[in-house]
Every structure is written in C-alpha cells, then in structure tokens.
Amino acid sequence: MKFGVVVFPGTWSDRDCGWVVDQVLGHELTYLWHKDTDLGGCDCVILPGGFAYGDYLRTGAIARFAPIMEKVGEFADRGGLVWGICNGFQVLCEAGLLPGALIRNASLEFRCEWTNLLVERTDLPFTAKCGERDVLRVPIAHGEGSYFADPATLSRIEQRGQVVFRYCDADGRVVPSANPNGSLHNIAGVINTRGNVLGMMPHPERCSEAELGGTDGLKLFRSVAENAFKVLVS
Amino acid sequence: MIARVIVTPKPVVNDPQGLTVKQGLGALGFTEVTDVRVGKYIEVKLEDGSEHEARRRVEEMCRQLLANHVIEDFHFDLEQEHKRR
Amino acid sequence: MIARVIVTPKPVVNDPQGLTVKQGLGALGFTEVTDVRVGKYIEVKLEDGSEHEARRRVEEMCRQLLANHVIEDFHFDLEQEHKRR
C-alpha cells in the first residue's frame, strides 16, 4: 500500500501524516509536490492539514488550482482513494470533489481541542476497522471548519448516508454542546457518493500514537491500509 | 481599469461575523443597527482594454476564484481609471 | 436605511492576501491583473432616520469598530432602501 501526501505551499500536516504512514504503520510513503503532475503510483492520496496559500481569500480556494489537483481529480474519478484532512477537506470542497463548504467557526475563533466523533459508516475503506457507531476521540485544529451545504444538498447527503462522522459527546449523543464549530447537523466528515473521497475536519494523524493522547486515528489509517482494494476493484 | 468586486455570504448562510459585529455595535451604543452582514471587497487592477472584455474576464475570475458559489454571491463595478470615491 | 461600508488596507500597508490572490489569478491565466487588494465589505442596516444623522453615525461606527484606522481606510455609501446594484 502506497500513500501519497500532497504538499501545497503552506501545508503543515504533511509530515505528521507522513510520520504515521511511514513510522507508525510502516507503509510506503511519497510526498506529492503541488507542482507535480503525476501521483507517483500511490494507492491513496492524502490532502493534509495546513493553510495552503495562507488560506487567503477562502480556505482551499487557491490550492484547488494547483497542478497536482487535476491528477487528484482524475484519480478520484477512476475510483482512487482520496482523503482530505482539515485543510484537505476544504480543498476538496472548493474543488467540487465533495459537496458543501466550510465556513468560519461559529465562535469566530480557531479551536484546537479534542472532540468525539460518531462513526456513521463502517462500510467504507476509510472506516472498515471501526465498529458500528463507534465514538472516536480525535482532535480538531481549525478556524473555518463549520460545515455548510444548502438545504437541498444537505438533505440529499443525509439521505444517501454521505455523512461519515458527526461531532458527539463522549457517549455518542449528537448534541449541540458537542459541536465545536457550528457545523450543520454536527457534520465533521463527509464522503462522496461513490465512497472513495473522504473529507474530515478532525486530525486522525494527531491521535495515532498513545503518547499523543490516543490511538483512535490509527483505526482510520489501518482501515485504508488494509481495505483499499475494496474500492479499487469496484 | 479597475474592478471593485463585492462578495457577500448568501442569505441562507450563517454569518457569525455579521452577528458579532452587530452585537459589538450595539454594545457601543449603536442601537439603531438592525442587521449586519460581512463580506469581502476585492479591488482588481487590470491592464487597460475594452470594458466589454474586462467585464467578461472579471466575471470569470469571480466564478473561478474570487467567490464560492456554494456560500457566496458576488457583483462588481468597473471603472476606467483609478479614482477613489 | 442601509450603509455599505468598504474597508481596505491602507495603500502603504502590506497586503499579503492581495498579493497571494494576485499570484493565484496569474496562475489561472489572468495575466492582465496588475494588482489586487483585499478588504472587507460590511453591510449595516439601520433604522430609518435622517440621512445626515445616519452618515454621522456610520462614520462613527467605522472609526470605533468597523475599521482599524492603524492599518485600514474606509468609505461608505448610504441608501434609503435596500436595492441591490
């Protein structure tokens, strides 16, 4: 299994994701430079966290036009696994690979803290190692992570089960007090209809080792590493 | 040529910033304020050319980059030479 | 009454956002763009009243809250009723 981690100018979770892939999971890793025009034969592309192009204007707005993104789009169209984390999620929404948009946190503040995520889909290559309605402890770190979609889109993605993670309390209850940013329906992560492009605001790479306070994020990395074939053969 | 682009959050989108500004103004005693929306103002200077063409190009810039149609509306003015209002 | 306030970085002040957007537009092929400045657009709705008074109040709002006069300039229009340009 080979992971490709995209590096835009201003990306900073690249090394953290790389560290988990390479040092914790022991899988093959390649960094994909934003100016590159091929994906180096990787099986899963990670768009990591950061402030690509400073997140100026809007998060992800400029990054989506980077040369590498054209290849990421083609790869996604062929069914390849694309995983946007934090800024990566924002880029995927801007690029139209995922529905909706991420707007300023309701608090208007950047938030870096632990959250609980209710896992609503376990039939995906990204979540296959999670149990039904698992609650994962995963940190967030963003100022613009409030998920928005217009009412029609929102009800469509809900109907189709495209919401993969929702902010919840420690007992798995999806309540307003567990929502750190004002996301509609407490949405923390969504998948495309085909099931191969995932975007999520929380940072699983920050909780993939016990010394960092938790290992729930590793479940997602493991899921991908061991289940990628499911999508590729579909 | 100068384009003055205004990008505003769509009415259906929450505008926490607008709300906060409104509260801030209220706290300062500006109680006559009934609503505030906060958007972006983008001033784009262009090499001179036909206005028609410029309009087409700026429209394109807005669609592609300056505004996100999921959450934002935009409109703009063009002016031949730079003079501040 | 509606005030449309535009807040821009002062001309001498560094505008990293404008710079980056300019480069972004350039990369998209909008090479005719010679400069970009990014500011804020704030729409303030007010209870109706005299235009003169409203002007004075909005000016005051800008000074006190809406613009940071250390690094920003502002100007605004007033309109009696809300109609979009």
Add this chain to the structure above:
Amino acid sequence: MSIKSVDERRLREVALTPDEYRVIVEQLKRAPNEVELGMLGVLWSEHCSYKSSKALLRRLPSTGPGVVQGPGENAGAVEIGQGWSVVFKIESHNHPSAIEPYQGAATGVGGIIRDVIAMGARPVALLDSLRFGPLPESRHHFEGVVAGVGGYGNCIGIPTVGGEVFFEDCYASNPLVNAMCVGLVRTDHLMRARAEGAGNSLMLVGADTGRDGIHGASFASVELDEKRSERRPAVQVGNPFLEKCLLEACMDLSHTDAVVAIQDLGAAGLTSAVAECAGRVDGAGARIDVSRVPRREREMTAYDVMLSESQERMLVVVRRGREREVETIFQAWDLTSAVIGEVTDDGQLTVFDGDDQVARVPVRLLTDGVPMRRLVGLPPEPPYGLEVDALPPLADVGATLLRLLASPNLASRRGVFRRYDHMVGDSTVVAPGGDAAVLRVKGTRLGIAVTTDGNGRYCHLDPHLGAQLAVAEAARNIVATGARPLAVTDCLNFANPDRPEVYWELEEAISGLAYACRMLEVPVVSGNVSLYNDSGGESGIYPTPVVGMVGVMDDYGKRLGAGLRAEGDFVLMIGSSHNDLGGSEYLKVEHGHVAGRPPGLDLTRERAVHRLILSAAQSGYLHSAHDCAEGGMLVALAEACLLGGLGVRCPAMRPEPPLRLDAAFFGESSSRFIVSVPSRAMPEMQSLARRHNVELSLLGLAGGDIIEFEGQMKVSLSDLRTAWESLIT
C-alpha cells in the same frame, strides 16, 4: 565639524543624542550623510545596541557543559544528547502590540521564528508571555494579542505550547508581549550568522521590501507618547504564509553547502542584518547595492530600503558561484531572491544605489561604536510593608478558593491555548494546561520541556528576589514534568531606565537572575531587553523579567502531568510552608493589597527539592507532579484535581504555629510541589524524601468529585471548574 551642522530635530528623529552625534563625527572624521545618520540612528538605538543594559547583562552566566552557542548569535543553543541541540530565544514586541494588538503580536511571533531559522534549526514550539491591564478594560488588547499570536503560529504550523497571561494595573497602557521560539537542530548542522569569506555573495530572500516600520527600532526605544498616531505606519502586517515558505526554503538551504550563513532581518532591517553578520567576523565588511533590492513600493529611497523593517525577509551569505543553487531553492517555493552585494574584507559597510555610493560606515562603528550609557540606580522608597498579623483570619476557605480560581490571574488559560494549535508536529506529549509543555524529539526517546515564567508583582516588591523567584518557578515547572532544567533565555521588560529607581530595579533584577541561574546551573544563552515601557505619564510597568526555560528528559515515557491520575493515590506536599503572604494573589484578591516581601527562597533547598522530584519521577514513584505557584497550595491542589478530573479528601489543615491557616492554604512559599503517589510506592517515596532531606507531608487521598478538608471546606469539582473557567467566554 560641529554639532550645529545638524538639525536637532533631525537628531531626535533618528533618536541620537548630540553627544552620540559628536562621537560619530569624530570617528568618521566627517559629518555623516542622511543615509548614514539613519543607519547609525537605528543601530545605536537602545533596542539594537543595548547601550543602557549591556554592562549589566555581562553578569549573567552564559556558559555551561551543554552550551554550544551562548548570547551573541540570533539564538542560543544547548546540546541535549544523541547529536541534537535545542535552539531558543525570547523576544519582546511590546510597543507594536500596544498600538495594534493583532499585528503587533503576530509579527512578534514571526520575528522570533526567524531567529531560530537563522541558526539552521527547525522551529518546533512557540510560547507567549503576556501582560495586560485589568479586565474588562483590557479585553480588546488581550483578545487582539491572543488572536495575533494564534493567527501567525497556527498558519505557519508551529505549535504554541505554553506561555503566561497576567493582568495588573501597571500594564494598562503598556501591555507586554514576549514570544519565545524553540527549535531543534543536529548539532553539527548548527549555523552561525557570520559573513565569512570576502567575495561571497549577499542574497536577500523572502518578501519584497516596503516602507514598513521605518525607525521601528528607535521607536521601540522611546516612551510611547501621546502622539502615537503619527508613528502609526510603524505597524506592520505579517504574512505567516510567506514565512512558512521561507522556513521550508531555509531548511532546504541549510542542507546544502552553498550557504555560509543565514541572518534574519528584524529591527533595523537590512542595516542591522548586514552589519551584524559582518560584525561577527574580524575585519569583515560588506558592499551592497540597494537598487537590487526587490521592492513592494515605488520611489523608495536608499534611506527607506536600508531602514525598512518589512517582515519575512532573510539575508543569506552564499559561496561565490553558488548563487544559482540558492535561487533555485527559493524559486521552488515561489519566493524571490536577489543578489544585493558581497562580503568584503575592508571592515566597511558600503552602500550603493546603482552607481552612486550613498553610505560608507565602518562596521565596528555601527555595531560597537555607540558609547555605553552610564546610568545611576537609586533604590526607591521600599514598598509599604505588610503587617501579616493585622490581616483578619481566613473566614471561609471554600469561598476564598472559588474567588481565587475565578480571578483573572489564576483562572484556567484553556480559553487562550485552545485558540493556539498546540498539537501540530505530532510531538506535544504534555499539552499546555499544567506546568511546562513537553515535546518529544522524534526518532529518539528524548523529551524537551519548555516554559516561561515571571512575576512582576514580586519584582516590584523586591526585584532581586523577584527575579530569582522567576528562575526558580521556571525550573520548578520544568522539574514538574520530570525534566532537568537545562538553560534559560530571558526577556527584561522594564520602564524608563533613565529614572534612577528603574535602573536600580534593572540592576537588582539582573543580579537576581544571575545568582539564581548560577545556583541552579542554568546558563542564560539568549535574551532580549525591552525598556521604556512607561507611556501615558504613569509610573510605568512593574519590573518584569520573564524567564524562558528549556529542560530535557532522556525518556519521555517517564514524563509527568500536573493532574491527579488514579483514585486512591496519596496526595503529598513536597517542601515546607511559611507565612509567605507578601505579594500573593490571595492578598490582592481578598485584601486588595500588593505589599510585603515576596516569598523567601533558599536555592540550595530548591535544588534539593528538584533532585527529589526528578529521582522519584525517574524511579516511577510519581503519578503526577505540580508546583505550587501563584495562589499557593490550595490553588495548586485544585488545579491538580481539575486537570485530572479527580477529587481529594483531606483531614483538616492544622498548621503548626507560627504558620497561619491562610498562609498554609494560600501562601506562596517557594520550593513546593503537589505530587500524587500510588500507595505501593509510598515507603520508597518517604525514604527518598528523607535521603534528600526534604519535607514531605500527606495532604489526603485522591478520589471522588469533591475537594474536602474535613470540617474546613468541601467544594465540588464542578463548582470549582465553573469558577476556574470564568475567563472562557
């Protein structure tokens, strides 16, 4: 040439005194031209030259076994083992933050990061030490500064893992914003910003140059006056995105041998960067051409370019002929780079604007020519004393605790540090919220602990002792995590030293720092001085030396947190309590006084306590450790409970006379820790304490969800938490 030939107003503008001007004329054997005058003005400013404090700073110990770079470079460096060194420095950005809190704080963070990059190190952590006037009046400043620190640090992707926030009247017009950056480098890759090798090229990289902050450095050295607004353009807007690219490009650069040195551009911009780089090499000079400097604005003069303080720029000394390689690296990050001159061996800084020579000044005159100022210190009237015996007895322990926890100086800082990305880098193994933060050094078991500390109130009451207490407190925070204190960086924030009582405070504080650093064997490897913090005609700030400290542990698996961990653990107090109510938060909050003598400090005992904690941590006897600081024992205990989510049940506190009950609960005696110990380790812990000759007393047993001292107080954790989190809006 007489002094009359130069307009006095012009001299004031460049912040030079007539005497200093005379020295310049003598040394140059001619009158300086405009550009030269501007260059000398900024470099001879207090901010750049340390002309009022340099003599005193020599008292600080700066060498020690691990020190690989002491003061004099962009940042200090200390070896931590396995080929790694930690590089760090603290710096103030008080004046800019007073004017524009967000951008002032943001560019302060940006500036200190570049100091660490210049050493070839990768920045891995930021800390911010902040002081404001009281809330709610200072909320605007407080919010703006916190947003600015986060705005820069979050965007550039360096975790902000620690700091402090204090509110006190004396900072109302003079908020303090000190930022510290910590980096890691392989010791054999450590760089020094020395302009070696005549003929080597000088390249300017990063942002274009605008008219930003011209005379910012001299501005930082004068009292903020009523005419602030006239100087407002001195505020700069930071571009953390550009600095992130600059950072990565410099990291790429430090892996090639095309580069001799990297120097950041900070205060006094190009003038200072070139002069400092050349000044570090005997006989070196430089020739630069300002027409080759990429500009952001049109019609900039040589004067503007030499004095511009535009952010996010670096000067790179490149081996002759290797310029292309450097350019290529910067191009990859879409950054401009330009060859602007070369290193010479004539000891002169010569500036051209195209073909015209516009300045030529000996490098030594710029960097070392300023006459040191000899100021006099006179002790002020001693602050009025405290009659401890006259204080009314403690009425309601629980209610007092709740008020203290809710007071702005003791309330939880979660509302601050959750606005900072403190996790990026996947290295933060002890997060902010307790004492020091701990970062692991990836690829090893090494952990580094980092903290900033300083109590202006103590220093106001007794600067010598107060400064010692700052060092001791920082060391305690390091030790509480299980790390050994390694070295210090200090930021000296003072009022106008031309006032004899302020200069006296400065002298006393520096002596106190020096003494404590010697006693605790923590050399001072870098630092910064910020004077003239007294705008608005008030008496100015309390003397506020801030101590940034770094510690190391060999195995971060043995790190300790501050929070209680297990039900049934013994909760112990290490060290002994005295009637130390002087300068305490209790005295201020409950009795409205800032008075008395700060807590006594015996550094030999302090060391013994550290050794005990470290050896207990090493042996695995401890489940948690937290030092007692502001608010005293009961506040520390409450924090340990709240951080761990566990209560504690204690027998009544019956202090032995003459120890008072209020002092036992809320006194701020030094050299104390609250630790929790699993019952099986108690016998070992007790014998260890005896061996180190340190007092150990049992406070109670961990468990439940209340804090109780039998018959004296009983408060639920949830009530305590509500009070403690009062600052979170």
